[in-house]
Amino acid sequence: DGGITQSPKYLFRKEGQNVTLSCEQNLNHDAMYWYRQDPGQGLRLIYYSQIVNDFQKGDIAEGYSVSREKKESFPLTVTSAQKNPTAFYLCASSFPQSRETQYFGPGTRLLVL
Amino acid sequence: AQSVAQPEDQVNVAEGNPLTVKCTYSVSGNPYLFWYVQYPNRGLQFLLKYITGDNLVKGSYGFEAEFNKSQTSFHLKKPSALVSDSALYFCAVRDIGNQFYFGTGTSLTVIP
Numbered sequence: 001d002g003g004i005t006q007s008p009k010y011l012f013r014k015e016g017q018n019v020t021l022s023c024e025q026n027l028n029h030d031a032m033y034w035y036r037q038d039p040g041q042g043l044r045l046i047y048y049s050q051i052v053n054d055f056q057k058g059d060i061a062e063g064y065s066v067s068r069e070k071k072e073s074f075p076l077t078v079t080s081a082q083k084n085p086t087a088f089y090l091c092a093s094s095f096p097q098s099r100e101t102q103y104f105g106p107g108t109r110l111l112v113l
Numbered sequence: 114a115q116s117v118a119q120p121e122d123q124v125n126v127a128e129g130n131p132l133t134v135k136c137t138y139s140v141s142g143n144p145y146l147f148w149y150v151q152y153p154n155r156g157l158q159f160l161l162k163y164i165t166g167d168n169l170v171k172g173s174y175g176f177e178a179e180f181n182k183s184q185t186s187f188h189l190k191k192p193s194a195l196v197s198d199s200a201l202y203f204c205a206v207r208d209i210g211n212q213f214y215f216g217t218g219t220s221l222t223v224i225p
Contacts, residue, residue, distance in 0.1 A: 004156075031211055040122070042203065042217035043157075050211055058212075090156055096211055099164045101147055104156035 003027065006091050006105035013078065013085060014113050021076045021108045023091035030096050032074035036060060037088040049074055050096060078110060086112050115140045115208045119216035126194045127224050134189040134219045136204030145207040146187045148178055150200050157203060163187060194223045
């Protein structure tokens with residue numbers, strides 16, 4: 001099956017702990033994105049990457065980090081510096097042309113213990 | 114700066130009635146506009162997009178959207194609502210820098 005996978009579906013973080021959310025796509029997309037979704041706030045962009053080994057901060061990058069070592073993979077690390085990490089995290093990918101849509105993964109819900 | 118507004122947090126409609134979910138946008142240059150649907154605890158699913166051409170765009174599940182340049186609007190419509198259409202709907206615009214800007218979402222409830 002083609003598509004975007006995110007794992008795990010649920011993730012629990014302890015105080016002071018870094019956690020990493022996985023995002024993999026086999027759609028041959030160049031661009032990949034991470035969003036955070038909170039109730040009533042829509043989607044907010046954390047980081048995006050348009051090509052391997054390059055990424056840019058979005059609107060709420062503080063407390064998060066990413067890497068893009070492979071075209072297929074764009075993992076997101078939620079660091080201990082992110083003081084309010086409880087949210088639904090969505091990964092997406094797309095071709096670079098402006099007319100192309102994004103395709104979304106199923107999401108990871110992060111909860112703080 | 115690019116932005117999208119969805120003025121209604123909640124829309125309720127009776128099953129079988131037409132539905133409209135509103136979206137207005139602000140972009141520099143040509144707008145590339147999208148509608149997505151989200152079911153609980155799931156990712157967003159693409160419904161339709163406007164790139165150029167006909168102002169009425171048809172998409173998945175019987176949805177359509179009307180692009181109005183003078184009113185900078187891109188309202189989502191469906192002639193006859195189904196209970197299964199109940200979900201969260203997002204309007205989005207894409208800029209030439211490949212960023213997407215999303216509205217805050219509209220929760221649609223179709224009442225049997």
